[in-house]
Amino acid sequence: MELSGRGVFLTGGAQGIGRAITTALLDKGAKVLFCDVNADIGKATEAELQKQCGADNVMFQQCDVTNADQLKAAFDQAVTKFGAVEICCNNAGIMDETIWEKMLAINTTAQIRGSQIALDHMRRDKGGRGGVIVNTVSIAGLIPCHWFPAYCASKHAVVGYTTSWARNPMAGAMGVRWCCLCPVSVNTDMMTSLQEDQIFDMDNFRERAADTMLQPEEVVQAFMRLVEDSDNNGAILEVWRGKGATYRKRQLVDMDGVSNPMVVDNPSQTSLKPSDVK
Ligand SMILES: NC(=O)C1=CN([C@@H]2O[C@H](COP(=O)(O)OP(=O)(O)OC[C@H]3O[C@@H](n4cnc5c(N)ncnc54)[C@H](O)[C@@H]3O)[C@@H](O)[C@H]2O)C=CC1
Numbered sequence: 001m002e003l004s005g006r007g008v009f010l011t012g013g014a015q016g017i018g019r020a021i022t023t024a025l026l027d028k029g030a031k032v033l034f035c036d037v038n039a040d041i042g043k044a045t046e047a048e049l050q051k052q053c054g055a056d057n058v059m060f061q062q063c064d065v066t067n068a069d070q071l072k073a074a075f076d077q078a079v080t081k082f083g084a085v086e087i088c089c090n091n092a093g094i095m096d097e098t099i100w101e102k103m104l105a106i107n108t109t110a111q112i113r114g115s116q117i118a119l120d121h122m123r124r125d126k127g128g129r130g131g132v133i134v135n136t137v138s139i140a141g142l143i144p145c146h147w148f149p150a151y152c153a154s155k156h157a158v159v160g161y162t163t164s165w166a167r168n169p170m171a172g173a174m175g176v177r178w179c180c181l182c183p184v185s186v187n188t189d190m191m192t193s194l195q196e197d198q199i200f201d202m203d204n205f206r207e208r209a210a211d212t213m214l215q216p217e218e219v220v221q222a223f224m225r226l227v228e229d230s231d232n233n234g235a236i237l238e239v240w241r242g243k244g245a246t247y248r249k250r251q252l253v254d255m256d257g258v259s260n261p262m263v264v265d266n267p268s269q270t271s272l273k274p275s276d277v278k
């Protein structure tokens with residue numbers, strides 16, 4: 001997928017992984033509306049990115065993703081500003097077991113709602129242009145993690161949701177691809193500001209996390225692979241330090257959309273192209 005001129009909607013973009021993704025998309029010529037609950041950091045990021053990439057290409061909107069009306073209004077603003085949204089990144093997330101219901105509302109419910117809003121807008125069978133929805137999950141969406149059971153559950157749910165839509169028999173007609181971005185620990189505020197009571201067994205976690213920590217830019221490279229490779233749908237892309245990004249699962253698709261999916265589990269098969277699919 002060529003990114004130049006594409007409209008993007010991204011949540012949780014004021015800092016961390018969301019900001020890094022926004023910056024990389026702008027560098028490739030896309031136009032991004034990012035939202036965040038934190039207005040101070042959001043506005044400061046907007047000012048910096050507008051200076052770097054042009055005031056017309058990037059815009060911030062304050063939005064609490066757990067508020068359905070605010071989320072829809074922010075998405076609609078991106079559509080109005082750019083003409084269409086063809087890339088949607090549901091990225092906002094928190095890690096705090098003490099407020100697990102709020103965490104599920106942000107990490108799971110809002111990512112599902114954001115996906116539904118994007119699908120309604122993008123689907124070709126209802127007049128849209130098609131597109132790709134990337135949900136920022138985590139390795140914690142794929143394996144059990146004793147440090148944060150509720151966080152882990154919030155992420156597993158998103159993997160189930162995202163990959164289920166990818167398997168929809170109407171996927172080809174809808175022309176919308178679905179992807180899960182699954183990094184291990186990343187050097188962002190989420191990790192550096194983590195307090196003792198927010199997870200279990202913190203000392204053990206810190207030891208493990210320190211050994212595996214990625215920089216946001218490494219996650220961005222994986223994100224770009226998901227978005228730019230129009231041949232995949234239902235992709236679960238793991239990102240580990242030292243190993244780079246590896247597909248756990250994806251479906252190869254026809255060039256014109258997402259028909260004839262073939263599930264590929266073996267990373268050695270991931271160089272297959274749709275023409276290889278029988
Ligand atoms: N940092 C890490 O080690 C990893 C993070 N992730 C995931 O990556 C995503 C981004 O996290 P990071 O950039 O690391 O964290 P971060 O804390 O640096 O950035 C998250 C952003 O989301 C925003 N946000 C939080 N609640 C919100 C709400 N209700 N409405 C709108 N925005 C809200 C925050 O204000 C912040 O700007 C999250 O979904 C997280 O679960 C996945 C794997 C590892």
Ligand SMILES: CCCCCC(=O)/C=C/[C@H]1C=CC(=O)[C@@H]1CCCCCCC(=O)O
Pocket residue numbers: 095137138139140143144145183184185186205208209210212213
């Ligand atoms: C290889 C062990 C890494 C464990 C610690 C870690 O890096 C955790 C990072 C988390 C921060 C936010 C997330 O979403 C990350 C979850 C990653 C879970 C990895 C669990 C791996 C294991 O149990 O061995």
